[in-house]
Amino acid sequence: MNSKKVYKSCLDNCPLAYALNIIDGKWRLPIIWALNKNKIMRYNELKRDIDGITNMMLTQTSKELESYGIIDRKQYMEIPPRVEYSLTESGQDLIVALKELANWGKNMQSNDKLSDMG
Amino acid sequence: MNSKKVYKSCLDNCPLAYALNIIDGKWRLPIIWALNKNKIMRYNELKRDIDGITNMMLTQTSKELESYGIIDRKQYMEIPPRVEYSLTESGQDLIVALKELANWGKNMQSNDKLSDMG
DNA sequence: CAGTATCCGAGTCGATACTG
DNA sequence: CAGTATCGACTCGGATACTG
Numbered sequence: 001m002n003s004k005k006v007y008k009s010c011l012d013n014c015p016l017a018y019a020l021n022i023i024d025g026k027w028r029l030p031i032i033w034a035l036n037k038n039k040i041m042r043y044n045e046l047k048r049d050i051d052g053i054t055n056m057m058l059t060q061t062s063k064e065l066e067s068y069g070i071i072d073r074k075q076y077m078e079i080p081p082r083v084e085y086s087l088t089e090s091g092q093d094l095i096v097a098l099k100e101l102a103n104w105g106k107n108m109q110s111n112d113k114l115s116d117m118g
Numbered sequence: 119m120n121s122k123k124v125y126k127s128c129l130d131n132c133p134l135a136y137a138l139n140i141i142d143g144k145w146r147l148p149i150i151w152a153l154n155k156n157k158i159m160r161y162n163e164l165k166r167d168i169d170g171i172t173n174m175m176l177t178q179t180s181k182e183l184e185s186y187g188i189i190d191r192k193q194y195m196e197i198p199p200r201v202e203y204s205l206t207e208s209g210q211d212l213i214v215a216l217k218e219l220a221n222w223g224k225n226m227q228s229n230d231k232l233s234d235m236g
Numbered sequence: 237c238a239g240t241a242t243c244c245g246a247g248t249c250g251a252t253a254c255t256g
Numbered sequence: 257c258a259g260t261a262t263c264g265a266c267t268c269g270g271a272t273a274c275t276g
Binding site: 014015016017018019020022023024029068069090093094096097098099100101102103104105106107108109111 | 187225
């Protein structure tokens with residue numbers, strides 16, 4: 001067991017580990033989120049929208065998400081090049097599940113604030 | 119922006135980032151999961167249950183989860199020492215949200231298998 | 237426009253040994 | 257029993273420069 005995340009050690013039998021592995025990575029959610037809002041985006045649109053991301057990271061992360069079946073990449077054979085990214089159906093289903101987690105997070109945050117005020 | 123996870127940069131305003139930050143870490147889910155199954159566990163019970171965890175990591179991670187309000191730590195002033203860990207209510211709510219994500223993961227996994235078979 | 241290539245730093249985790 | 261302390265390794269991501 002040398003991998004950083006334990007869930008990589010049980011990818012085959014644990015669906016939660018599998019899911020978390022897919023969304024794990026600094027830029028994955030930002031990309032997923034941007035595509036959820038704007039539906040279809042070109043490479044440089046994504047880059048402008050996601051604050052601080054480099055070409056390196058955008059290319060790498062979008063490839064990874066594509067390989068997982070989360071996002072779709074359509075390349076048009078034109079000059080200048082045009083590539084459009086969007087969420088797949090699986091990607092859209094993911095959003096639904098994440099909103100549950102976001103809800104829980106929101107409750108946690110407001111509890112924090114209450115206890116801060118003592 | 120120097121932190122590894124981008125969600126650390128928006129902890130204040132993004133509930134999803136906040137939630138993911140809490141479950142991020144190699145041993146957090148294993149601990150949460152073990153406590154969800156067994157309800158109340160002592161230190162060495164956890165250690166035996168979670169394959170490969172060291173004292174270092176168990177102590178550190180349980181402290182972190184306690185500080186987030188996910189788990190409860192009860193120390194009994196006895197000799198030999200006894201410490202019991204359990205999930206808080208928030209921790210139990212977290213399980214519910216994670217099950218949604220696990221469900222999504224399960225669908226993803228079975229889609230993978232189908233496409234493997236061609 | 238939409239990417240690649242290379243090199244490097246920071247943070248996380250593991251191994252091992254020790255303690256009230 | 258229930259922890260601490262120290263140090264090193266590995267991986268992820270950042271910065272910068274280049275390309276079809």
